[in-house]
Amino acid sequence: MDKTTINVSRLSKSFNGQNVVRDISFDIKKGEVFGLIGPNGAGKTTIIRMLLDIMRPDSGEIRIQNDKLCDEIKNRIGYLPEERGLYKKLTVFETLLYLGALNERDSKERAGMLLEKMGMFAHKDKKISELSKGMQQKIQIIASIIHDPEFIILDEPFSGLDPVNMRLVKDLIIELGKAGKTILISTHMMEQVEQMCSRIFMINKGEGVLYGSIDEIKTRYGKNTVLLEFEGDLKNIPGVKKMNNSGHYAELILESGTDTQAILKNLAEMVRVNKFEISTPSLNEIFIRVVEGT
């Protein structure tokens, strides 16, 4: 059975003669958490805006459940834009009801339930302008799922969040994923995606560079990475192609055919090894390799 629910094919968009998105194709399967990743300015937000029909592509096609985007499907999409904002003069409750109504849902009960869950129920009759920034972000996240959408698109959901709210949002995403929602997370924070997404599409300068399941991509790049925790002064070791050294922690990318035992022996003579793990490269590292073409 084909579980594809969002299908993007050969999408291109340019502004003022500059290609922002070039010939992008990917599928999102029903019920998966999909990562759209890439550095800032890669074209992620433009792709999302085209997905939502906020912008029209120059060429290419987007189909959701084998259909073009219409009001009925828009009602089943929840969206948290990167540029956050709400009506300043409306109260929390008024805002949520209006945004729910725009998706043709009476969201009175659900608004109460979600506010309760996010610890915001006491503030429901306050004006948005009276809330702190963190509270406003929580309201925005609630607003994006107020109509119990099937598809949830989150653009940089972690930007500007403190650790407590970051945890809250992560838990919420995991919960929504378990509930069978199809979720698209767009972010430049690749570590976050590694923990939550099953499949990714990686974009750089408007072009797709990697696409597939995270496990599959990582194996493709080989188990040739050593994750190291150490004390001491780490210098170049023969057999290591590249070293990302952050003082007490390092990622060593090995030349093909290098014996990891020999590396460990070399390391032990040089520094005090606290942890030595043979692993697949991180998404960050894969991304850098892809971009640098090595």
Place this chain on the structure above:
Amino acid sequence: MKKWRIIAKHEYITNIKRKEFLFVTFGLPLFFLAIMGISFFFMGIGGHNEENKMGYIDRTGLFDSSNLTKYTDEELARKDLLDNKITNYFVIPENYTATGKIIIYSSRKNFADNMKIKEQINNFLLDNLLKNEPPDIIQRVKKPIDSEYFTLNENGVKSEDSGFSIVILPLLFSMLFTLSIFASSGFLLQSVIEEKENKIMEIILSSVSHEDLLKGKIVGLGALGLTQVLIYLVLAAVMILINPAALFFIISQIHISIPLLAAGIIYFLMGYLVFASIMAGVGAVATTSREGQQIATIFSLAGAFPMMFSEFIISSPNEGLAIALSMFPLTSPIAMVMRLSVTDVPLYELLISILVLAVSAYLIQEISARIFRASLLMYGKKPTLKELIKYVRQN
């Protein structure tokens, strides 16, 4: 429910609570009424209430009066004036019949009073100068003409009003009319820019199409404008009920006909559509509300052009400038309503004007919708004219 209706309802409810709306709707008419009321008071009703106690000094020996106090000694008159026994006195010099010169002294300075005083003195002088004439002649000299105008053309004879109402009432009417159009399209500008500045625009567009958003805003705020006009009419009705004297005055002076009302509504709706569409486009292009207001002012000035030339339009409603202004789509709603309220506009002119306005309303709305779609989310970047033309061309 169609989504544009949800938006229309939301816009209507949030904007009707705006301070600006309440001010334009209730504050301004009350202000106008207050000004009108004051002038009514001095011109009519007030005039009979309180007679001035007047004295005079006659150096010609020709004048006599039962109403006014005659003084022979000017010192005494001055003293009585300062003691408030009289409010004014005047001196008729010896050479009055040759020069017509009268010197008036008054304890207060008041323009409306001065008019009354002059009228009283005028009557006093005429009564004396013409004391040998029969009373009806005296009356005719005091008010020699009571005019009634007719215009004569191929279609027959038509009576026309003259005087006060012909200038003030159409002017007031078109002022409130203009105000409603500008106020509601101004709210539209504000609401678009606010949603852009709040950054909530993108969330809304993820649920609603650009077309529905634009339609909802235009309908919701248009309904607000109609509400405003309705409130103006109710206020006018209340004023008339409270003050029957004003009722008679207005009924006798104004001729609001059914065709005028019908044309008024048509011009209101289409004029609003034109300005609202322009404001939506301006709001989509502008990056800040200040910039938006600045661009909008250019269009508002063009729209208010007939107000600046209202004197000309009202005094010669069937001449070149008035006709031109009542054809050009930005100015025609106001100019034509002004013309209609003072004269008979030939039917073909009315039809051409409505047709031009309807076609432009449609075109402007189409162009605005495209600009709206293309530039709504270009935060912090104002498109160039070239880009705007490109947006309009592509679809």
